Amino acid sequence: MKEGTGTARKALWVDLASNKSTEGANRKELMSYTHPKSLEGKAVVVTGSARGIGRGIARTLARNGARLLVTDILADDLETLREDMTSHGTDVHSIAADLREPDAAERIIEEAYRKFGAVHGLVNNAMAIKPPSPLECQTLADFDLAISTGPRATFALMKAAYPHLVSAGGGSIVNFGSGAGAAGEPGFASYGAAKESIRGLSRVAALEWGADNIRVNVVLPFARTEGTDYWEQTDPEAFNAAVNAVPLKRIGDSEKDVGALVSFLLSDDSTYLTAQSIFVAGGSGVSR
Numbered sequence: 001m002k003e004g005t006g007t008a009r010k011a012l013w014v015d016l017a018s019n020k021s022t023e024g025a026n027r028k029e030l031m032s033y034t035h036p037k038s039l040e041g042k043a044v045v046v047t048g049s050a051r052g053i054g055r056g057i058a059r060t061l062a063r064n065g066a067r068l069l070v071t072d073i074l075a076d077d078l079e080t081l082r083e084d085m086t087s088h089g090t091d092v093h094s095i096a097a098d099l100r101e102p103d104a105a106e107r108i109i110e111e112a113y114r115k116f117g118a119v120h121g122l123v124n125n126a127m128a129i130k131p132p133s134p135l136e137c138q139t140l141a142d143f144d145l146a147i148s149t150g151p152r153a154t155f156a157l158m159k160a161a162y163p164h165l166v167s168a169g170g171g172s173i174v175n176f177g178s179g180a181g182a183a184g185e186p187g188f189a190s191y192g193a194a195k196e197s198i199r200g201l202s203r204v205a206a207l208e209w210g211a212d213n214i215r216v217n218v219v220l221p222f223a224r225t226e227g228t229d230y231w232e233q234t235d236p237e238a239f240n241a242a243v244n245a246v247p248l249k250r251i252g253d254s255e256k257d258v259g260a261l262v263s264f265l266l267s268d269d270s271t272y273l274t275a276q277s278i279f280v281a282g283g284s285g286v287s288r
Ligand SMILES: NC(=O)c1ccc[n+]([C@@H]2O[C@H](COP(=O)([O-])OP(=O)(O)OC[C@H]3O[C@@H](n4cnc5c(N)ncnc54)[C@H](O)[C@@H]3O)[C@@H](O)[C@H]2O)c1
Pocket: 047, 048, 049, 050, 051, 052, 053, 054, 071, 072, 073, 074, 097, 098, 099, 100, 124, 125, 126, 127, 128, 129, 149, 176, 177, 178, 179, 220, 221, 222, 223, 224, 225, 226, 227, 228
């Protein structure tokens, strides 16, 4: 069988999935992306985990053995996730919070410390995303929303987590950027500005906190969410063009693509990796 043929790829996928094809399988049967115990003993905070990519990340981290504090502004969806994960045996706690509130970061990190007695990882995934519009139509309120839920929240959570990461002997922070900022994309002025601010913050933190054995990396994803489902329904032509522009010709999966990368970045498999921006976008994604 030739490497790279459809049959070879399918065989590899079945093998990776522990002899279970994911086609038609329910989520409970899915493999542990990366390896099942890679996060055992680690207490991790994931923001924006009630839906979308954050929920996918939380599920993958749980499968790999992490203890989780999930948080989001959407209290009901968050509770649904917590109940589901608890029923699958995850040590998971939740705290509903609006990251724009001044005390949110401290409350979230303190809750994680109270429940687990340590914090080893922080995933700053949450961000409020508004529909695209031309720069001249965006308001200062739009800009403030992007900044307050993006870099400002990331900054506050990183600072709140820092003493706990130091006491744990080090840890890993995963922040979220976007190609809309790194390469630039019309319609995303406030969002793109906020996302690039997160990358700048992450680079400086990685340099300053390296001596504390705290690693800081940025993930720039392209993955299916409720938002991309809506995009596909309302503008299938644009959605399909975007997916076709991806070299791997598909949209990513929040659990097996983005979750797996985040899990790796939080694990001891990546202890020499810091200050990096990593696209998990099927080969698309350029920084200017
Ligand atoms: N989906 C993609 O393809 C894509 C592409 C590039 C970058 N990203 C980035 O990846 C991350 C996840 O994206 P997504 O598509 O899953 O987004 P999403 O909008 O589906 O989810 C974001 C989560 O953040 C939460 N949130 C929003 N405002 C909040 C607030 N004030 N306080 C607390 N929580 C709040 C939301 O409730 C939601 O659960 C984001 O940082 C996003 O910018 C996603």
